[in-house]
Amino acid sequence: MSDLLANLNAEQLAAVTLPDEPALILAGAGSGKTRVLTTRIAWLIQNGRVSPAGLLAVTFTNKAAKEMMTRLTSMLPINTRGMWIGTFHGLCNRMLRAHYRDAGLPQTFAILDSQDQLSALKRLLKSLNVDDEKYPAKNLQYFINNAKEQGLRPADVEANDDFNRRFVDLYAAYDVQCQREGVVDFAELLLRCYELLRYNDAIRQHYQHRFRHVLVDEFQDTNVLQYQWLKLLAGFGTQNPAAVFAVGDDDQSIYAFRGANVGNMRDFEHEFRVRHMIKLEQNYRSHGHILDSANHLIAHNARRLGKNLRTDAGHGEPVRVFQAGSDGQEASWLVEEIRDLIAQGMSRSEIAILYRSNAQSRVIEHALFSSGIAYRVYGGLRFFERAEVKHALAYLQLLENPRNDAAFGRVVNFPTRGIGARSLEALQDAARQYDCSLAEAVAYVPGKAGSSLGAFVRLIEQMRAETRRMTLPETVEYVTNTSGLITHYRGEKEGQDRIENLQELVTAAQAFVMEEGFGLDALASAIPVGRDGAQAVPALADGDQAQQVLDPEALPVVMTPLVAFLTHASLEAGDNQAQAGQDAVQMMTVHAAKGLEFNAVFITGLEEGLFPHENSAMEADGLEEERRLMYVAITRARERLYLSFAQSRVLHGQMRYHVRSRFFEELPETSLKWLQPPAQAYGGSPRRQQNESGWGRDWFKKPEDVPYSGTKPTGGMDTGNGYADAKRQAGSGLRIGQNVFHNKFGEGVITALEGEGADARANIKFKRHGAKWLALAVAKLDPID
DNA sequence: GGTAGACGTACATAT
DNA sequence: TACGTCTACC
Numbered sequence: 001m002s003d004l005l006a007n008l009n010a011e012q013l014a015a016v017t018l019p020d021e022p023a024l025i026l027a028g029a030g031s032g033k034t035r036v037l038t039t040r041i042a043w044l045i046q047n048g049r050v051s052p053a054g055l056l057a058v059t060f061t062n063k064a065a066k067e068m069m070t071r072l073t074s075m076l077p078i079n080t081r082g083m084w085i086g087t088f089h090g091l092c093n094r095m096l097r098a099h100y101r102d103a104g105l106p107q108t109f110a111i112l113d114s115q116d117q118l119s120a121l122k123r124l125l126k127s128l129n130v131d132d133e134k135y136p137a138k139n140l141q142y143f144i145n146n147a148k149e150q151g152l153r154p155a156d157v158e159a160n161d162d163f164n165r166r167f168v169d170l171y172a173a174y175d176v177q178c179q180r181e182g183v184v185d186f187a188e189l190l191l192r193c194y195e196l197l198r199y200n201d202a203i204r205q206h207y208q209h210r211f212r213h214v215l216v217d218e219f220q221d222t223n224v225l226q227y228q229w230l231k232l233l234a235g236f237g238t239q240n241p242a243a244v245f246a247v248g249d250d251d252q253s254i255y256a257f258r259g260a261n262v263g264n265m266r267d268f269e270h271e272f273r274v275r276h277m278i279k280l281e282q283n284y285r286s287h288g289h290i291l292d293s294a295n296h297l298i299a300h301n302a303r304r305l306g307k308n309l310r311t312d313a314g315h316g317e318p319v320r321v322f323q324a325g326s327d328g329q330e331a332s333w334l335v336e337e338i339r340d341l342i343a344q345g346m347s348r349s350e351i352a353i354l355y356r357s358n359a360q361s362r363v364i365e366h367a368l369f370s371s372g373i374a375y376r377v378y379g380g381l382r383f384f385e386r387a388e389v390k391h392a393l394a395y396l397q398l399l400e401n402p403r404n405d406a407a408f409g410r411v412v413n414f415p416t417r418g419i420g421a422r423s424l425e426a427l428q429d430a431a432r433q434y435d436c437s438l439a440e441a442v443a444y445v446p447g448k449a450g451s452s453l454g455a456f457v458r459l460i461e462q463m464r465a466e467t468r469r470m471t472l473p474e475t476v477e478y479v480t481n482t483s484g485l486i487t488h489y490r491g492e493k494e495g496q497d498r499i500e501n502l503q504e505l506v507t508a509a510q511a512f513v514m515e516e517g518f519g520l521d522a523l524a525s526a527i528p529v530g531r532d533g534a535q536a537v538p539a540l541a542d543g544d545q546a547q548q549v550l551d552p553e554a555l556p557v558v559m560t561p562l563v564a565f566l567t568h569a570s571l572e573a574g575d576n577q578a579q580a581g582q583d584a585v586q587m588m589t590v591h592a593a594k595g596l597e598f599n600a601v602f603i604t605g606l607e608e609g610l611f612p613h614e615n616s617a618m619e620a621d622g623l624e625e626e627r628r629l630m631y632v633a634i635t636r637a638r639e640r641l642y643l644s645f646a647q648s649r650v651l652h653g654q655m656r657y658h659v660r661s662r663f664f665e666e667l668p669e670t671s672l673k674w675l676q677p678p679a680q681a682y683g684g685s686p687r688r689q690q691n692e693s694g695w696g697r698d699w700f701k702k703p704e705d706v707p708y709s710g711t712k713p714t715g716g717m718d719t720g721n722g723y724a725d726a727k728r729q730a731g732s733g734l735r736i737g738q739n740v741f742h743n744k745f746g747e748g749v750i751t752a753l754e755g756e757g758a759d760a761r762a763n764i765k766f767k768r769h770g771a772k773w774l775a776l777a778v779a780k781l782d783p784i785d
Numbered sequence: 786g787g788t789a790g791a792c793g794t795a796c797a798t799a800t
Numbered sequence: 801t802a803c804g805t806c807t808a809c810c
Contacts, residue, residue, distance in 0.1 A: 060800065061800070062800085087800070088800080089800060090800095113800090114799075114800085186799095186800060187800095189800095254798075255798080255799080255800090257797080257798060257799085258798085258799065258800080356797070356798075357796085357797050357798070358797080358798085359796070359797085359801080362801085379799090416786085416787065416788095418786065418787090419786090420786045420787075421786085422786080423786090571800075572800090573800090589797085589798065589799090590798080591797090591798045591799070592798090592799085610797095613797060613798080614797095615797065615798095616797085616798095625798095629798080651796090652795075652796060652801080653801075
């Protein structure tokens with residue numbers, strides 16, 4: 001029985017077993033935060049303090065939510081699927097689906113991701129003939145999201161000048177457009193759900209009665225609206241509020257740019273009269289020098305709740321610091337250090353390379369690639385964000401809701417059907433005139449344009465009819481074929497990859513229906529009845545929501561497999577690379593690294609202007625946020641930490657010269673090991689002298705070993721080197737049977753070789769992309785073992 | 786009406 | 801580098 005509590009330290013134990021009252025847990029990096037949160041849930045359930053249906057736990061990322069469910073399943077024999085554990089967006093979506101009518105939404109509302117939102121805004125600005133020089137869609141997007149994150153509708157936003165008034169008007173027009181099209185953006189999910197709870201007494205009271213415990217992860221990253229939502233849900237100010245258990249770390253607040261408000265922690269403490277505040281300061285992750293560095297650094301921030309991490313682990317290795325002449329040298333040094341680590345037996349996936357912005361990854365990728373070190377880059381274009389996948393999803397969205405103008409506009413002429421800009425303009429005019437959706441406006445367009453448009457609408461209708469009795473994977477496959485997408489890409493020279501992604505989408509649909517418990521034979525567009533033993537659907541069909549919400553065990557599972565899949569695609573953009581699971585060095589931004597840990601961590605590009613980023617200087621609290629970001633980066637490391645900066649680097653196609661980051665002056669000198677004399681920084685002065693540990697490798701003596709001398713006018717990593725690489729490869733003896741690594745296709749094996757010199761070609765069978773002929777003069781191949 | 790190529794411009798972090 | 805817009809030409 002007490003198994004759950006075994007191996008918790010005193011602080012953790014106290015947190016897990018707190019009474020049913022508001023609590024704030026200040027959990028330092030690596031202090032077992034997730035463990036405390038999940039053990040708390042398990043303990044509450046095991047001791048009968050709450051039923052699985054009576055608690056709600058919310059996180060920010062899908063990854064964290066999944067992790068929580070996995071751990072919970074391993075602690076208790078319960079099915080977590082029906083539980084209210086998820087992200088803010090996921091949980092709000094779920095509530096909105098269950099109460100779509102009260103929320104004023106169509107049952108099958110679609111979710112816009114940031115990209116979709118931006119194009120919706122561009123469309124709006126165009127239709128209103130707004131000068132996009134003066135009112136750029138991006139600024140408008142920022143304005144709207146910012147307002148929504150504060151819980152403000154257009155009428156609530158104060159506009160003190162004409163310029164701002166225009167923004168407010170556009171915000172209002174955007175909301176009207178979304179409503180007409182039946183789409184909802186990320187911020188709207190939260191705001192709409194908040195309003196649902198706020199203005200509908202029956203629903204609010206239902207959830208307030210139902211959730212006796214509300215647990216919040218990463219509380220420091222909540223925005224104003226999320227906090228308000230939590231207060232409503234937890235019945236703040238009512239007779240019988242839920243116990244809110246908030247876990248967070250003010251030192252790790254790094255999302256101010258998307259509305260995170262660290263002040264929520266203080267507000268929570270005061271408003272909820274928190275009597276239980278527990279600090280988890282015992283760090284189980286990092287060696288001493290690493291932790292000292294983190295503590296020293298973060299002490300430079302003024303506004304903190306105050307916390308100091310301690311560890312029982314020894315000092316470990318000092319933090320290695322490298323000053324490179326250029327970004328290319330920095331990358332070469334990384335490669336050498338990583339080789340050493342691998343030689344010492346560290347697995348690649350335990351090594352992470354972190355950087356401030358995604359653009360920095362390329363030079364590093366190139367160096368790793370040339371050295372044949374497998375790597376994986378997080379971020380960038382993810383699976384569900386790819387153009388061809390989005391096209392297929394747009395067709396699927398039209399099956400659910402033909403009024404979705406975003407989806408309609410995306411594919412009405414893709415593949416091309418003779419519906420050009422002229423026809424579309426006529427269609428948009430008609431839609432405006434009759435105040436209807438594009439699909440409905442088709443009837444008003446005369447002539448040839450009208451008939452081509454009509455044919456498209458009939459195509460969609462036909463697809464809807466034909467897929468009525470299909471399962472989700474069948475529907476996806478049918479749509480990719482019948483839409484003409486596959487045929488279209490077959491005719492394109494780079495089309496094969498896109499076709500494979502479309503096939504992958506079918507596979508993803510198969511996996512999805514299995515994982516989500518729909519099963520392989522569930523119809524795509526039918527609401528499953530009795531799933532998870534839930535009986536939520538019939539009540540909804542009656543239109544009697546009160547009945548449904550009064551049943552505390554009812555799980556509002558009202559999504560059809562297709563709607564659920566589309567939702568999944570919007571809320572979880574998926575992974576970006578095929579080689580998951582492969583033992584590869586991990587590359588990502590510091591933001592993306594939050595919540596993760598690695599044996600060895602490289603923090604690169606530690607230069608003024610980059611990290612701290614130059615744009616941060618413009619924001620209030622900007623520098624402190626950068627420092628917290630650096631704190632997050634440092635505390636990712638368990639055993640080894642490496643810091644590097646380059647005096648020159650190619651950025652946006654231009655050579656830039658940087659001074660090393662001020663953060664170096666904020667780290668404890670005794671924990672650092674400079675790998676060579678800290679030379680005169682550009683425009684700055686050296687603070688440090690050589691320390692006792694001596695110099696590292698002398699990189700400056702062997703410029704010929706450095707793939708990037710930084711002398712090229714542009715980044716140009718693909719130019720020039722290709723042919724030289726090919727010669728080197730030819731010389732290095734590629735042979736049949738040889739395993740190779742390709743940047744794009746991943747691992748493969750050579751099955752044939754042909755031609756010589758510039759004509760040399762190899763047939764390679766790739767694990768994930770099938771067989772391909774690649775010209776050695778062009779393809780970048782590296783032998784692997 | 787479709788399409789390929791040239792040109793200009795911008796670009797931090799992300800559910 | 802990557803994407804939107806413009807232009808020439810089919």
